[in-house]
Amino acid sequence: MSANADLQMRRVAAVPRGVSNATPAFAARAENAEIWDAEGRRYVDFAAGIAVLNVGHRHPKVIEAAKRQLDAFTHTAFQVMAYEPYIALAERLNALAPFSAPAQTIFFTTGGEAVENAVKIARRVTGRSAVIAFTGAFHGRSLMATALTGKTAPYKTGYGPLPAEVFHLPFPGAASGVSVAESLRALEFLFMADVEPARVAAIIIEPVQGEGGFHVAPTELLVALRAICDRHGILLIADEVQTGFARTGKLFAIEHSGVEPDILAVAKALGGGFPLSGVIARRDILDAIDPGGLGGTYGGSPVSCAAALAVLDIIEEEKLCARASAVGEKLSARIASFSGRNDLLPVSAPRGLGAMVAFDIFSARGEDTPDGAMAKTVTNRAFERGLVLLTCGTFGNTLRILVPLTASDEIVDEGLDLLEAALTVEEASA
Incomplete structure (x- = not known):
């Protein structure tokens, strides 16, 4: 055999x-x-x-950085005893994030975890409960991320009631036959029929849909969503889990549109092969969370943070x-x-x-x-x-x-x- x-x-x-x-x-x-x-x-x-x-697999600088950290320590839990690689990586990302205001970053382990926390943060900061996503979206397989995902099979079928107050709009594009105007009109109908804007905490969107088929979110749509969010006090979340860290020709795909989100969910390429995710947001947003309200035992592993610092160096140097x-x-x-x-x-x-x-x-x-x-x-x-x-x-x-x-x-x-x-x-x- x-x-x-x-x-x-x-x-x-x-x-x-x-x-x-x-x-x-x-x-x-x-x-x-x-x-x-x-x-x-x-x-x-x-x-x-x-x-x-x-x-790439096993980039020498990523492996070297991880080995150096392995020789120092592998885990303390950031909440128990903090460490410099976590802080240094947050500082780098805060400076690179597409925000005009000061930013902060918190780290987790998986993309789904980043999305869950982005929504959790938006709900806590706004005091609202509803979230709007798009058909064809993929945001992960945990329960809230599954609810946000805009495809039933195989992600939702048979898993019973999903978290409430998650609504979907048609994602515009040639594949769906839906125009930007029609997608925005659907949002107007949603506000009239199902959920008033004052109850919506966030709108979440992938700048390029990943599992949904690599469909690019039209700049016209992103600009309109930014204006709608500003008008109604809704936070705009960009799910950059698959699109982030140079994949699209920009560090973050949302930068192609010139639209500034309120929150970024990141993961995948950040760790260069080591498990790492994060939420980057304006400082005024993240500062609204009380101590203990966020975190995770393995979130921001020192080895993964060391690897991610090398990833950012490689993106710049190469x-x-x-x-x-x-x-x-x-x-x-x-x-x-x-x-x-x-x-x-x-x-x-x-x-x-x-x-x-x-x-x-x-x-x-x-x-x-x-x-x-x-x-x-x-x-x-x-x-x-x-x-x-x-x-x-x-x-x-x-x-x-x-x-x-x-x-x-x-x-x-x-x-x-x-x-x-x-x-x-x-x-x-x-």
């Missing part, structure tokens, strides 16, 4: 199927944008741990925001060349920001009927050829590319060659 097959048998027996696996192989080692499985087979990584590894834009142009140009080719499956034009790029698989040429089954077939065929690639989107027909920003042009081109081969009509139907 192969090493991967043996590990799969052990996995099935020991780990519930509720946590799914995108690939049938098991990682043994990784470097930058490459992974080797338990049998020594090499893969080009176009997933980056779901946008976690913007600086100019990864500019690199993301260059990689995104390369990806988009190649994907655009796929459309119209009779030897390849029917695909959409590329979309996204920076190196957060995706495209759709359709069931027939000249139509826009989503084909989720074929998209999964393509990812399987790509994997067999040595490419790790993920699907997303409401119908599962979107292929998303999240290659590490530190990947060489040669690796990016190799991955695109493997993707193109997996898209061939004969290959995908084999």
Whole structure:
């Protein structure tokens, strides 16, 4: 029996199927944008741990920083005895955050935890209870984050009553057929029919929807939401869990719009592979929380904070925001060349920001009927050829590319060659 097959048998027996696996192989080692499985087979990584590894697997500076911290101490709990890496990282993020007023940062462990706390903070500060999110959104799998997520299966189905006073607006875009004006009109109807503005604590939005299919929030929408929030005393939360830390060509994706949020939820790429998340907000917002009202035993692990400081250094020193834009142009140009080719499956034009790029698989040429089954077939065929690639989107027909920003042009081109081969009509139907 192969090493991967043996590990799969052990996995099935020991780990519930509720946590799914995108690939049938098991990682043994990784470097930058490459992974080797338990049998020594090499893969080009176009997933980056779901946008976690913007600086690549095991960046030397991240590993060095983590090792230094490991030699000092691994845990005290910040609430018990504080430590400098937490404070230093908060200082760096406060200076970098897109706020015109002074900012503060608190750290947690997961993206879902950051979102939960962002909502908790908004409720406490405003004294209100309702939250508005968008269809197609993904904010996590904890109970409030699940309620905010704008997709039922598999996230909400069968989990019983979810937290109350969470409302959803249609996310505008070509895929949904909803205009910005229609989305804003739906908000007006919501205010008239279900929840008065004075009861709304926050509106939460991803500047680019992640699991929803890499749909970019129109600047027109973000500008309008900012004005509405200002008018009604509502806080605007930007969920930057997947979009943050240079992925879109800016440190934070919301910066593309010029709109200033009140609260940022961050995670994923911040820790460079170590578990870390946070909430960054204006100081006047976070200062309203009483001592003990926020925290968590492992929140802001000293090892993760040390790694994150290295991540911020790498983004600056290696100019990864500019690199993301260059990689995104390369990806988009190649994907655009796929459309119209009779030897390849029917695909959409590329979309996204920076190196957060995706495209759709359709069931027939000249139509826009989503084909989720074929998209999964393509990812399987790509994997067999040595490419790790993920699907997303409401119908599962979107292929998303999240290659590490530190990947060489040669690796990016190799991955695109493997993707193109997996898209061939004969290959995908084999």
